[in-house]
Amino acid sequence: MSTATATPAGSTTMAQALNGALRDAMREDPNVLVMGEDVGTLGGVFRITDGLAAEFGADRCLDTPLAEAGILGSAVGMAMYGLRPVVELQFDAFAYPAFEQLLSHVAKMRNRTAGRLPLPITIRIPYGGGIGGVEHHSDSSEAYYAHTPGLHVVTPATVADGYGLLRAAIASDDPVVFLEPKRLYWSKDDVTPGPVEPIGRAVVRRQGTSATLLTYGPSLPVCLEAAEAARAEGWDLAVVDLRSLTPFDDETVCAAVRATGRAVVVHEATGFGGVGAEIAARVMERCFHHLAAPVLRVTGFDIPYPPPMLERHHLPGVDRILDAVARLQWEQ
Amino acid sequence: MTLLDQPAGPSASVWPPDAHGPRRDPAPLLPDPEPFRLLGTPAADKLDPELLLDLYRRLVVGRRYNQQATTLTKQGRLAVYPASTGQEACQVAAAAVLREDDWLFPSYRDTLAVVARGVRPVEALTLLRGNAHHGWDPKAHRTAPLSTPLATQAPHAVGLAHAARLRGDDVVALTTVGDGGTSEGDFHEALNFAGVLNAPVVFLVQNNGYAISVPLSKQSAAPTLAHKAVGYGISGRLVDGNDAAAVYTVLAEAVEHARSGRGPVLVEAVTYRLEAHTNADDATRYRTPDEVEAWQERDPLAVLERHLRAHDLIDDAGVAAAAEAAEELAAEMRAEFHAEPELDPMSLFTHVYAEPTPQLREQAALLAAELAAEADAR
Secondary structure (H helix, E strand, O other), X not given: OOOOOOOOOOEEEHHHHHHHHHHHHHHHOOOEEEEEOOOOOOOOOXXXXXXXXXXXXXXXXXXXXXXHHHHHHHHHHHHHOXXXXXXXXXXXXXXXXXXXXXXXXXXXXXXXXXXXXXXXXXXXXXXXXXXXXXOOOOOOOHHHHHOOOOOEEEOOOOHHHHHHHHHHHHHOOOOEEEEEEHHHOOOEEEOOOOOOOOOOOOEEEEOOOOEEEEEOHHHHHHHHHHHHHHHHHOOOEEEEEXXXXXXXXXXXXXXXXXXXXXXXXXXXXXXXXXXXXXXXXXXXXXXXXXXXXXXXXXXXXXXXXXXXXXXXXXXXXXXHHHHHHHOOOOOO | OOHHHOOOXXXXXXXXXXXXXXXXXXXXXXXXXXXXXXXXXXXXXXXXXXXXXHHHHHHHHHHHHHHXXXXXXXXXXXXXXXXXXXXXXXXXXXXXXXXXXOEEEOEOOOXXXXXXXXXXXXXXXXXXXXXXXXXXXXXXXXXXXXXOOOOOOHHHHHHHHHHHXXXXXXXXXXXXXXXXXXXXXXXXXXHHHHHHHXXXXXXXXXXXXXXXXXXXXXXXXXXXXXXXXXXXXXXXXXXXXXXXXXXXXXHHHHHHHHHOOOXXXXXXXEOOOOOOOOOOOOHHHOOOHHHHHHHHHOOHHXXXXXXXXXXXXXXXXXXXXXXXXXXXXXXXXHHHHHOOOOOOHHXXXXXXXXXXXXXXXXXXXXXXXXXXXXXXXX
């Protein structure tokens, strides 16, 4: 597949990596077009589309009216005519007006037309908390999307994945909900441009022998931090970054859980009916005889996202993760 | 800093804002005060007789199509059928004004328009037969799938029309919405996007008086639904939806208007649903026989036939010939629908994604095993 041409080497933020992915995709394929609120002149409220209007023109980096169903709905028509729209829905909770278009049309069009109208649309949604956002700016809405057949749901947790997964999403002939962890936008790393892999594979970010943390997106750095802290307790924790919620990589997850016999799922979305419940069930169904303890979940509380001055109590942190690890029936 | 202290923007003249400037579209903003009519007016004498005869034949076929689909539903061959009986003028005109490379974005009641685009009834009706969600090749017929969630296909029409314009194609998209559908948010967003993008789209609102049981008076306080165009800065037209010549003319003008880059058009066609919402509905609960009878007088097929006979443009033989052509379609429908559809349970997994996920492969294997066990048991 294609390789990066313009991503700056050296110390790169995830925001820059995402911007580079959009730019490279637009350079390579004239059918790729970016659209959404404030994506043009402003470059997006998080500057992910910075400079694209200047390079590619207003028609390919389209400032739309402020109406999410209209944005996604018109992207459907554009994709029907052969374009590959990359839609930006400005914030997690502002994506909800587009929900009907997403569920009733975007997710189903390939299926209901027996493959005749695939919709290669990438729907970028900045998501999650931890940035001091006021109400409606910090939702973790991945479970809604992951529950919907026909959508791929991916979320990068590293700068390199910000580039690679977004390129893969744009290259996909299926609609992809691309969830960008807002609080990782300014995380920095070195990006070595490489071949773009198709979406659907989890990666083990940290090898370990005691227990396995299963996580994704904004919770990955928290889990890695917890794994470091756990060494003082004598635990050597493995950390798996799911990267793709749909398709789900049972193979990598199960191998990582079987290797340790203990697992904790960590995400900041509310727990009830969440992605963690699905993961715990899948692990239980597939790895039961390898487990020394029930799979535990560490998630946000089952509450509406709290106001910024209280959000630290809601978000899973290192201590809450270590407390869960401590409950993995070590006495046996 | 107060609002008054704020420095002026980059432009020296800040009033009026851009969008408050003169309209790009030269068409009048306010719709026609009365529905545009041709049949029964002096202007009708100047109409091309061939066009009228063609519309008549299409209406006869359309009426027969509605009758046959209704019968097939009673026979259990369709799961449900929302008839367009009484609205055939809108249905056939919507298809007749489009070029082959134009696109139609229909709602669930618009299968007749789909058939008029050249799709076979057995493909147009798969959704309602229940053997598949969708039957025809949308790209081959430039006709989008029937949209059941109301007005949600309207933004698709805008996006496709805009994409065509970006590609340099002079393609027009026409989408059909009902009176109830104009209350939906997607209708509003589509009209707004179309206005802002100056997209070559025609919105045809078939105002048939009722959204299932709810009358127009409870749907909107607008003087007409065509007035809804005003707020988007696009042109609105009001037409008698039971006057086939008028609907054809107004829609043809609207399509030409959009194609030439002058902007989108909202057309409200005032018509009436002579049948219930679907076979599952009981229209006597919300409307009187007198009302239905009054509209039967204005049946689009009867109106056009009266005009043709009055102007000696058709005789009994011509009427019989049109009916015969319609019978051919009805016979084709009976033959197609009385045969059992071919069903492949494994196809459930084929088109969820371009490539099935590992999870879908597992579930497909489960169903395959169930099917094998069923076959063994037989």
